[in-house]
Amino acid sequence: MSVDPRYGTGRSVTLPGPLRLDGGVLLSPVDIGYETYGTLAPDGGNAILVCHALTGDQHVASEHPRTGKPGWWTRMVGPGKPIDTDRYFVICSNVLGSCLGSSGPATINPATAKPWGMSFPVITIRDMVRAQAMLLDHLGVDKLFAVVGGSMGGMQALSWAATFPERVASAVVIASAARHSAQNIAFHEVGRQAVMADPKWRGGDYYEDNDPPVAGLAVARMAAHITYLSEAGLTAKFGRKLQSRETKTFGFDADFQVESYLRHQGLAFVDRFDANSYLYITRALDYFDLAEEHGGLLANAFKGADTRFCVVSFDTDWLYPTSESRSVVHALNAAGARASFVELKSPFGHDAFLLESPELDRVVRGFLQAGVA
Amino acid sequence: MSVDPRYGTGRSVTLPGPLRLDGGVLLSPVDIGYETYGTLAPDGGNAILVCHALTGDQHVASEHPRTGKPGWWTRMVGPGKPIDTDRYFVICSNVLGSCLGSSGPATINPATAKPWGMSFPVITIRDMVRAQAMLLDHLGVDKLFAVVGGSMGGMQALSWAATFPERVASAVVIASAARHSAQNIAFHEVGRQAVMADPKWRGGDYYEDNDPPVAGLAVARMAAHITYLSEAGLTAKFGRKLQSRETKTFGFDADFQVESYLRHQGLAFVDRFDANSYLYITRALDYFDLAEEHGGLLANAFKGADTRFCVVSFDTDWLYPTSESRSVVHALNAAGARASFVELKSPFGHDAFLLESPELDRVVRGFLQAGVA
Incomplete structure (x- = not known):
């Protein structure tokens, strides 16, 4: 744990749960590994949740404890960066099912005192989001100023807006999709x-x-x-x-x-x-289909929400191509949500959201500054 | 072996060699599994070599001996089909390195009386073509009316025209490329x-x-x-x-x-x-770079050749996209070769060349009929 909270305080918490999973299982307890950066404002209005991708982790802007490498999004999150830790209280938690401090197949099943292995229940993106909501309760964060994520992180951001609309003022969805395609x-x-x-x-x-x-x-x-x-x-x-x-x-x-x-x-x-x-x-990614969770119509996921959305795609991303982002934006428009959309140029394909992209920095910074925090 | 030669006569031949491979090894003997369909004209002018793809085989228009399935290109090769076995003498041989009767890692190394395994020499597309040329010598075919292939078969067709220009009157190159990309x-x-x-x-x-x-x-x-x-x-x-x-x-x-x-x-x-x-x-596919074999300039591969070319791509093929075929055509044009080029529409991606495609049938039939056989 570092002294200056702007540079990350690696923590974990064991919450009693139970957490009811989409597959029907009650998970208890629920371990969550997380990091925070910056300071929560007295009115609690400056919290930003950053959601990580498939193999990412909570060390968004601080050294990875196993590899010793810098955080995976230090160009986006930090003092003076677009997600400015001098201004915002930034939270990033290891997703449910992962292996950096959160409950998953490698953690101990209390019923057997052995690692869960494949007896760990199958989870969904929405289950990850529900676990994050439990963490926010624990941290005393009632409503997020923003939820931000790329790739699987963007799916969590969409799921946040759909599952807890009253807790999300704005959502930034980068290089992502509302469902997994056959490919x-x-x-x-x-x-x-x-x-x-x-x-x-x-x-x-x-x-x-x-x-x-x-x-x-x-x-x-x-x-x-x-x-x-x-x-x-x-x-x-x-x-x-x-x-x-x-x-x-x-x-x-x-x-x-x-x-x-x-x-x-x-x-x-x-x-x-x-x-x-x-x-x-x-598996959680493959199961993700936000429309299916809302009667088959994606717009239903966002009906009546007051959340502001910023959707970003990259022109050479063939994993989650621009067409998928466009479908999200069409649904947001159909739901009457406030949504901005931009396709950025990059030669780097899907990985572009993790790499140097001044345009992405500008888009995120501008979108956040247009909010009230 | 079937009675009517139009329906395939499964054969294999052991040629003494030696075959000098691009890697420097002398391979001897050289086994080649092959099929022929139709009858060689007295003047030898109606022979068409069909080249198969990565996991294909010589059973282009006759039952596969292991799976019992029909030939892999029966819609293209057969009596009355675009490659008409009533008219042409069609040869298809198992490529060097494969496992359907031609020398490869699963065949016996005469020096050890055991299977070659990984001591089999690494081969190239050009080596495959040289082995096919030995087969043509054996069959008494001096010059091919046409060499036809899709995917890796198209690479062989290109390599044929570059390696033995005097033996190839025309070449049909479908869903292919002149080199393997990084992807x-x-x-x-x-x-x-x-x-x-x-x-x-x-x-x-x-x-x-x-x-x-x-x-x-x-x-x-x-x-x-x-x-x-x-x-x-x-x-x-x-x-x-x-x-x-x-x-x-x-x-x-x-x-x-x-x-x-x-x-x-x-x-x-x-x-x-x-x-x-x-x-x-x-490995042979990855090594394939026809320009590299000709001083780094693809056009050099076709300089002075009298071969007619037909190049076909499919719009949804992302393995060997149209841009690769276009590069081939540009090189053919630069070399002064006669070349026609068409991009066909298909929803099926690279596999389109193996599937029902009346447009492809028409292109191949028309191109062959425009030749003199």
Whole structure:
């Protein structure tokens, strides 16, 4: 825990629950790992919840405890940044089902005193949001000035606005969608099958031997990573460039730079992420269909809400393409909600929301400043 | 072997070689599994070589011996079809490195009397073409009326025209490219890592125990299969439709139809294909860069050639998008070659070339009829 609260105070809390999950299970207790930055205003009106993506975590603007790397969104969150921790009280919590301090398959099931493994209940994006609402209750935050997220974080932001409209003044939804497409599901299914095909997965019971299915998880990460980048971005960064060698080796080592890059992505990932958590969170994403939760009509999710929305897409994002954001905006318009929408140019595909993007900074800063905090 | 040669005569031949491979190895002998349909004209002028794709085979218009399924291009090749076996002598051979009768990792290395496994030399698209040329010598075919192929088959057609221009009167290149992009390589690397991560792969030495790495190979196939389909096609065919159940199971079974479809694709594939062959052929594809073989300028590959070209792409193909075909056509134009080019509409992505496409039929039929046979 650092001294200056602007730079992050890593914490976790065990809430008694129970939390009723969409699958019908009552989860209790509910552990939540989280970080906060900045100070809650006396009137409680300056709280911003930042929601992380599939393999993200609560260390949005502070060092990751396992990897020692800087926070994953330090260009967006911090003193003087668009989400200004001198001004706002920023909360980021590890999602339910993940592995950085929140309840998930790697945590202990109190009924058995052993890790849950695959007996952990299947969760949804809305369940993640409900757990976050419990955390806000614990922190004394009644209403959010804003909820902000990219990718899966954007889905949580949408789910927040739909589930607790009275607790959300504004929502920023970046590079996201209101449902997972067939292609999205297909890529996730490949990843899950890669994990489950690894004999070390053993039905999810690998914790006690500390011998997790890293090979399968690395393959899953490699496949997913391709979807985070654009074809043009890959070509610009790697093209057909060979490794340090001058010529092809006529073998199966990583001859091309893009091969060794992908292998590195796979190997680095398994050091910081739990394979079962990967199964659970991809499942939550695949189950996400906000319209389905509201009688099949997405506009119903936002009827009567007073929340302001800012929707942002990137032109080369083929994982959650602009067309998905446009569908969200159409639904918001149909519901009479206040919504702004912008498609930004970037060569970096879906990952653009995590990378240097002055335009995104400007959009987020301007949208937040237009609110009253 | 069937009686009527129009319906395929499954054969194989062992040629003494040696075949000098691009990697420098001399391969000897060279086994080639092949099929022919129709009858070679007395002047030898009606031969068409059909080249198959990554996991294809020589059974272009006749039953597959392992699966019992019809040939993979019966709508294109046969009596009265665009590639008319009443008129043309059609040859299709299993590519070098594959597993349907041609030399590859699953065949016997005469030096050890054991399967080659990963000691089989790494091969290239041009090596495949050189082996096909040896087969044509054996069959007494001096010059091809046409070489025709889709996907990797189209790469072979391009390589044929570049390597043996005097032996190719015309070339039909469908849904293909003159080089593998970084994204293409990335997807193949995921597949290879999935195979190699399977403990049953055992460095490629799994033949004697007859216990191949089917789990890893199935994952590889699933990942690749997504790239063969368009996002829109997947949405139209599956969307978010659930299996026979009414509601989500909140579990990890195949809840969505697209999941069980993909799982089926993976499982069906491992019954008919060798995992090591998958490694070798994906490697050959990744190494393919026709410009690189010709001093870095694609047009050089076709300089002075008298071959007529027909290049076809599909608008929803994101594996080998239209831009790749356009690059080929630009190079052909720069080389002064006769080339026609058409982009066809299809919802089916890369797989369109294998599916019902009356426009493709018309293009191929018309192009062949415009030649002199």
